[in-house]
Amino acid sequence: MTLDSSAPNVSGEKPRALVAEDDPALADILRLAFARAGFDVAIARNGVEALRAASATAFDVVCSDFQMPMLNGEQFLTALREEGPSQNAVCMICSAKSYELDCExxxxxxNLHAIFYKPFSLTEIAAAAQQGLLERTPTA
Known part of the structure; x- marks a missing residue:
């Protein structure tokens, strides 16, 4: 798992973001956007890899593509929310297929914080992640 760094969060550690995206170019662009916004970033190339990563590491933010191999974004996030160290992460979905999603x-x-449709603004995604962290209620 590859991590990038920037500004620390309240506890002195950088918040962790998991990007689940099967398009390598878009995954790299999202990695850079989150890193510039102050996150340590891990990339997963499909839903199964994303679930393994989220089960092994506590991520603060998860940004998932909707259409991925093995598990799609909805299947991945459903499993993520059931248990594990990342189940309370701020979650967002990105999709090129807005007409196919039952967004509500x-x-x-x-418990999605946001849904973004491609093409999307990297600035808006990073800002939504940061806002989601501010709004998230800490769990004991």
Whole structure:
């Protein structure tokens, strides 16, 4: 798992972001956007790899593509929310298929902070992640 660094969060550690994206070029662009916003970033290339990473490491933010091999974004985030160190992460989905998504249902069932449609603004995604962290209620 590759991590990048920038500014520390309140506890002195950088918040961790997991980007689940099967397009290598877009994954790298998202990695740079999150790193510039102050996150340590890990990249997963499919839903199964993303679930393994999220089960092994506590991520603060998870940004997932909707259409991925092995597990799609909804399947991955459903499994993520069930248990594990990342189950309370701020979660966002990115998709090129806005007409195929039942956004309201997904937001409710998966407790999504945001859904973005491609092409999207990297600045908006990073800002949404930071805002989600500010709004997140700490769990004991």
């Amino acid at each position: 249902r997904m937001k409710q069932q998966l």
